[in-house]
Amino acid sequence: MSLAKEPQLVLSRPAVKSALRTREMLWGYFFIGPVVIGLLIFTIIPIFASLVLSFSNWDGSSEIKFIGLHNFFQMFSDKVYIKALKVTTFYTVVTVPITIILSVVVAVLLNRKMRGRDVYRLIFFLPSVTMPVAIAVVWKWMYNGSNGLINFLLSTVGIDGPNWITDERFILMSVMIIAVWAGIGYNMIILLSGLQGIPDTYYEAASLDGATGWQRFVNITVPLLTPAIFFVMVTSLIGAFQVFDLVFMLTPQATGGGAGGVLQDATRTAVYSIYQNGFTWFKIGYASAQAWVLFVIIFLITMAQMYLQKRWVHYE
Amino acid sequence: MMRRLVMASLFILITWGATACGSGSSNADGGKSGGKVDIVWWFPAKEQEATMKKIAEDFNKKQDHINLKPQLNAGADYYTKLQTVLAAKNGPDIMWMNGPNFPKFQSKGFLMNYDQKINKDSFSMDNYPASLVKLYSKDGVYGIPKDYDTIGLFYNKELFDKAGVAYPTDKWTWDDLRSAALKLTVKSGKTASQWGIAANLSAQEVVYPFLVENGVQPISDDRKSLKYDTPEGIEAVQFLFDLMYKDMSSPDGQYMTDNDPLQLFQSGKVAMIMSGSWMAKPYYDALKDKVDVQALPSHKKSANIIHGVAWVGNANAKHPDEVWEVLKYLGSKEVAMLQAQTGTVIPAFNGTQDAWVKAMPLNLKIFIDSTQIAEPYPTAFDPEWETPVTTHLTNIWLNKESPADGLKKITEEANAVLAATK
Numbered sequence: 001m002s003l004a005k006e007p008q009l010v011l012s013r014p015a016v017k018s019a020l021r022t023r024e025m026l027w028g029y030f031f032i033g034p035v036v037i038g039l040l041i042f043t044i045i046p047i048f049a050s051l052v053l054s055f056s057n058w059d060g061s062s063e064i065k066f067i068g069l070h071n072f073f074q075m076f077s078d079k080v081y082i083k084a085l086k087v088t089t090f091y092t093v094v095t096v097p098i099t100i101i102l103s104v105v106v107a108v109l110l111n112r113k114m115r116g117r118d119v120y121r122l123i124f125f126l127p128s129v130t131m132p133v134a135i136a137v138v139w140k141w142m143y144n145g146s147n148g149l150i151n152f153l154l155s156t157v158g159i160d161g162p163n164w165i166t167d168e169r170f171i172l173m174s175v176m177i178i179a180v181w182a183g184i185g186y187n188m189i190i191l192l193s194g195l196q197g198i199p200d201t202y203y204e205a206a207s208l209d210g211a212t213g214w215q216r217f218v219n220i221t222v223p224l225l226t227p228a229i230f231f232v233m234v235t236s237l238i239g240a241f242q243v244f245d246l247v248f249m250l251t252p253q254a255t256g257g258g259a260g261g262v263l264q265d266a267t268r269t270a271v272y273s274i275y276q277n278g279f280t281w282f283k284i285g286y287a288s289a290q291a292w293v294l295f296v297i298i299f300l301i302t303m304a305q306m307y308l309q310k311r312w313v314h315y316e
Numbered sequence: 317m318m319r320r321l322v323m324a325s326l327f328i329l330i331t332w333g334a335t336a337c338g339s340g341s342s343n344a345d346g347g348k349s350g351g352k353v354d355i356v357w358w359f360p361a362k363e364q365e366a367t368m369k370k371i372a373e374d375f376n377k378k379q380d381h382i383n384l385k386p387q388l389n390a391g392a393d394y395y396t397k398l399q400t401v402l403a404a405k406n407g408p409d410i411m412w413m414n415g416p417n418f419p420k421f422q423s424k425g426f427l428m429n430y431d432q433k434i435n436k437d438s439f440s441m442d443n444y445p446a447s448l449v450k451l452y453s454k455d456g457v458y459g460i461p462k463d464y465d466t467i468g469l470f471y472n473k474e475l476f477d478k479a480g481v482a483y484p485t486d487k488w489t490w491d492d493l494r495s496a497a498l499k500l501t502v503k504s505g506k507t508a509s510q511w512g513i514a515a516n517l518s519a520q521e522v523v524y525p526f527l528v529e530n531g532v533q534p535i536s537d538d539r540k541s542l543k544y545d546t547p548e549g550i551e552a553v554q555f556l557f558d559l560m561y562k563d564m565s566s567p568d569g570q571y572m573t574d575n576d577p578l579q580l581f582q583s584g585k586v587a588m589i590m591s592g593s594w595m596a597k598p599y600y601d602a603l604k605d606k607v608d609v610q611a612l613p614s615h616k617k618s619a620n621i622i623h624g625v626a627w628v629g630n631a632n633a634k635h636p637d638e639v640w641e642v643l644k645y646l647g648s649k650e651v652a653m654l655q656a657q658t659g660t661v662i663p664a665f666n667g668t669q670d671a672w673v674k675a676m677p678l679n680l681k682i683f684i685d686s687t688q689i690a691e692p693y694p695t696a697f698d699p700e701w702e703t704p705v706t707t708h709l710t711n712i713w714l715n716k717e718s719p720a721d722g723l724k725k726i727t728e729e730a731n732a733v734l735a736a737t738k
Binding site: 060061062143144145146147148163165166167168252261262263264279280281282 | 396399400402403424507569570571573574575699700703706707708709710711713714716
């Protein structure tokens, strides 16, 4: 019925309601205008401006001079940038799987009927709505090598704890622990909604056939949760490649502009490198080029994930 | 994270747009209100806002053809913002400038050269410490010194009394400092519960003063090279290193990264610390009559590091004569006295510092006397030269590089950056 009516409607619209439609259209544009303008000014135009600038050696004030692909060639002989990419990759490869596995476990546990379930959900979600600065300040205090909470607890069981954030061998791990802790909450919410979308009938049928709890988890829950897991994985990977604020706040800042030394080498991520080149040293062109390389890397990885999902994501 | 990227692209957009449509747009610096010329004046220090407003009020009452408008631009991005508007040939007529940023702004032609005006009015630059005038000079004078800071050795009298150690004197040498620090260190088992000194990793307050006391210039006169890897340079940094890792009379670099050494001093866990004059008020507020200050201990010679803020003019100001008139007022004794009474900064105008010295019952005179022996804070065109300095100093402080190795790398890497600058 409705399909059959459709062409008629299209034909009649311009003829009958043209004045009204024009007015509606204008109002429509008026309402989306602020968002579109905002998007243009704050996102679309800067994106293209940074693409143009990535071929220049602009310092933020002098004449823009275009230097072709020089920035991109320079990047691959820039030991600092290569190291930053390695650190970012390592960070991603470690934190993303751990965060997702823990999120699934937490989501499944908090999907049962139990006393105080909402309180637990709130506790796990709190880090996601806490300001990163506050998170960093509290963790810094807990990580304090001489009188922090963690080393105090370790000392009660006779372990001499390390200098969590002032030893270059531990600082990246310390950052990753916070990232996992802070990442669980948001993923948990997504996965919970995925879990609640699984119909009870499957579980009932499986129970009747005598499936154990573990069998139900592996054969029903996990396969039907894969779309949610896939979504969480794509967003977590993108987020992990762009990590900046945690690193920025946990790496000690030295006096005289920009921190330095082994601690920063151990934690400098790709976005931190962009920030440092752009805003500490005013190499806007080089920073733009780095941003675009990072974009291409993230884009390719996401595309690969989209392609590979066919093999493991089950849509009902 | 995404927000950071958006912010970054936003900044790029704004600055790009500003350059592209540069001279076309008009700004407050050309404006007139009621027959008066508007002079816009920027500063980033919120704690000085009341004083700045008072200065502008006084000035506007004194004459009838200029309307001086003070504008607070607080935040870490003050110099970024300034660079952006000046590049577009806009911006304030008069602005606050610090030493590290001056060479960059001057070399881009953003700043007003005062030489002709100084000659015409026979305005005397002798009213300010020579090293400060030098800090804001290149091929002429570009800054009217506002205030300055030098470094002193703050000490906790209570801890000295308890350990029975005599207070520091102006005759102290590095050796006196070292032996006193050892005596003031209290160990309970393996770890110290009180340290004699905190050898804070601060280039301005600790490393540069020790270098100049050993005869090492922080940077060459032409701002194109440094020589930290000389035996004298290594000796100075080795001395500081030994306080941490040999004598253990100072908390080590890792401890001071976890725990702010300034707070360790304020809470009475450290007996001595080298800090700038701007710390006098916070230390006094925290420790009251328990704290006092003495001149830095000497070695080859007595020396110090001086840095200060100056008022610079916009080279593209629409009314340069009126700008100069305001600058002369900002550099006057009257304005200096007004600032001294706030107690937070030492005014640069010679002879007005007494008001600051009397603001607190400490031996603040040493900060004024130190200007006679002080070298200016090292600055160069490319701010990146400081990156190897902070990088390897951090590594030395964390005991990852020896002072000799670290200083060698600083010298090589910083000189490479400096040599590439125009």
